[in-house]
Amino acid sequence: EVQLLESGGGLVQPGGSLRLSCAASGFSFGSYAMGWVRQAPGKGLQWVSSISSNSGNTYYADSVKGRFTISRDNSKNTVYLRMNALRVEDTAFYYCVKVESSGGWYGCDFWGQGTLVTVSS
């Protein structure tokens, strides 16, 4: 059974930083791309970032480019999202997702339960 467990969310002031982690199990982690999708309160789903299976390719939404960094450690079955220069509009539930292929340009087939990031002074 695929399981994705996010951690690292919380309350942070504008301009601050957080690092989200996602521990994966139940599948061959190193064979699949991974990503992050967020949902702001009362809003729809928004793709944030993806990383290919071997970390060779990373992709970012324009709204987070230059501020967020996605990475993975295949030896630990974990994907990370480093978030710097956080803005109030980054407040959202952040979902870790498994992509259905090794490349980051495919859709996701499994989602974690999400972790809440609140950016507020």
Add this chain to the structure above:
Amino acid sequence: QSVLTQPPSASGTPGQRVTISCTGSSSSIGSNYVYWYQHLPGTAPKLLISRSNQRPSGVPDRFSGSKSGTSASLAISGLRSEDEGNYYCAAWDDSLRGMSFGGGTKLTVL
């Protein structure tokens, strides 16, 4: 504003068939697979349709997907009360080099 356009709402009575549309562009739906997700309150989103028309294991055959040109649609037949929730389409966009989601459609079972 989403790159993929969905109607904000849809509705039907139990047993009916409803369809939800998703309109994109040549660089998104026109060139890539479409995915459909069901997001029920308090739960993680769930994949309903993969690669435009493939139903993952465990998804009832009441759900079906299709794609034509730069548009796609999700059909739900034999509507049930438990289908009530939000539905999203998604597709990679070659121009944006990123995944785009539709704005979501809130389905109400009357």
